[in-house]
Amino acid sequence: MILPIVAYGDPVLRKKAKKITPEHVEFKEILENMWETMYNAKGLGLAAPQVGLPIRLFLVDTSPFAGDPDFSEEEASELSQFKKVFINAEIIEENGEEWAFNEGCLSIPNVTEDIFRKEEVVIRYLDENFIEHTHTYNGMIARVIQHEYDHIEGVLFTDKISSLKKRLIKGKLSNISKGKTSVEYRMRFPEVKGRKQ
Numbered sequence: 001m002i003l004p005i006v007a008y009g010d011p012v013l014r015k016k017a018k019k020i021t022p023e024h025v026e027f028k029e030i031l032e033n034m035w036e037t038m039y040n041a042k043g044l045g046l047a048a049p050q051v052g053l054p055i056r057l058f059l060v061d062t063s064p065f066a067g068d069p070d071f072s073e074e075e076a077s078e079l080s081q082f083k084k085v086f087i088n089a090e091i092i093e094e095n096g097e098e099w100a101f102n103e104g105c106l107s108i109p110n111v112t113e114d115i116f117r118k119e120e121v122v123i124r125y126l127d128e129n130f131i132e133h134t135h136t137y138n139g140m141i142a143r144v145i146q147h148e149y150d151h152i153e154g155v156l157f158t159d160k161i162s163s164l165k166k167r168l169i170k171g172k173l174s175n176i177s178k179g180k181t182s183v184e185y186r187m188r189f190p191e192v193k194g195r196k197q
Contacts (some may be wrong), residue, residue: 002037015054039061041185044061063081079141095121096120098118105159108173108183113158123135158173
């Protein structure tokens with residue numbers, strides 16, 4: 001089932017998400033719905049808070065980047081095959097130089113900004129079968145993981161831009177929170193009572 005994506009301004013996006021166990025209510029259904037919702041919105045990642053659930057769960061599928069000519073053949077091949085579920089994730093280390101990339105977010109439609117992130121991340125997480133892993137990821141995969149991880153920590157990519165840029169997009173963010181934005185996927189807006197979604 002395709003779920004509405006929570007828009008900027010909803011308090012759930014600012015909560016530090018809680019850990020879950022294999023007994024979590026309707027976990028398999030939540031997972032299926034999140035994949036369906038992410039693909040419907042043409043996203044590369046989706047965190048549970050973005051569908052209104054304050055739990056430490058996010059998904060990543062970087063395959064849409066595989067056709068991007070900016071990536072080498074080796075990078076494109078890696079991106080085309082990367083699809084993972086991250087449960088109760090904890091970033092252990094972020095290493096390397098910071099590099100900028102123009103990021104967007106399904107919860108903040110039609111807003112993109114250059115965001116600086118470290119090139120490597122070491123993360124401990126459980127997969128969809130609740131088996132623990134610790135992996136090191138680099139480049140674009142590391143970036144998408146860091147972006148989604150921020151969501152379960154209550155952080156948005158717009159928190160990482162300069163105060164000047166924040167002032168410049170303040171009106172856009174306010175409009176998003178009021179439902180004054182145009183998207184091709186279902187959204188849930190915080191300030192608009194009775195709005196059809």
